Amino acid sequence: MYLAKMNSSEWIVAHCVVGFFERNRAETEAKGYDAKRLPPGQYLTERFPVLHVGDVPTYAPGEWTLSVTGAVSTPFTIGLEELRAMPAVEFTTDIHCVTKWSKFDTVWRGVRVRDLFARARVESAATHMMAHAEYGYTANLPMVDATRDESIVAYAYDGADIEAIHGGPVRLVIPHLYFWKSAKWLRALEATTADAPGFWEQNGYHMYGDPFLEQRFWGD
């Protein structure tokens, strides 16, 4: 039995961790939320944690651009003003980080990935997308997921410009997958004809990453 192999301090740590998640779930219900919104193994936080590898890039005005490339007929590159001029959507959604925090009711505004790929005339052979961010960060996802209603290239959070630490000026927001797919400091959307692992996926994270199926790592 596993417990028998633990020393007493290990047992206390394990017990407290279980207690923390159980208490958090009870507190979530007590606040009036449906705890089913919390995927397995996640806890609710009211804060907005900052999570990334490397530095926060800064851009001179007009310097940031977004390219839509790969398996498309008419690749293009646009700046922030052109992105803001495109039809936008705004919605409220929950987000789930693989490091176990979830945040409810985050408000994002931006342009649907679907509309950007339509503008580039994406080829029917494109089955996946690779998001490319500053400093070489990448994240892969199926095209059907990238082109859902709430898969957006976001430039506003909670009614204001996205802060640089949270990926501003522009980040991807894919709320139905673990938040590592939502690349901050987004620079390109590449339509691809095959799936390939992005940054975290190469480091053992799941290729798809559904939080409700707890697809954290390879083999989950």
Ligand SMILES: Nc1nc2c(c(=O)[nH]1)N[C@H]1C(S)=C(S)[C@@H](COP(=O)(O)O)O[C@H]1N2
């Ligand atoms: N470019 C870039 N985007 C990134 C990351 C990163 O390291 N680099 N980390 C991802 C992870 S693991 C998470 S949980 C979210 C965190 O976003 P936040 O800092 O706004 O909470 O950004 C994702 N996007």
Ligand SMILES: [Mo]
């Ligand atoms: Mo994350």
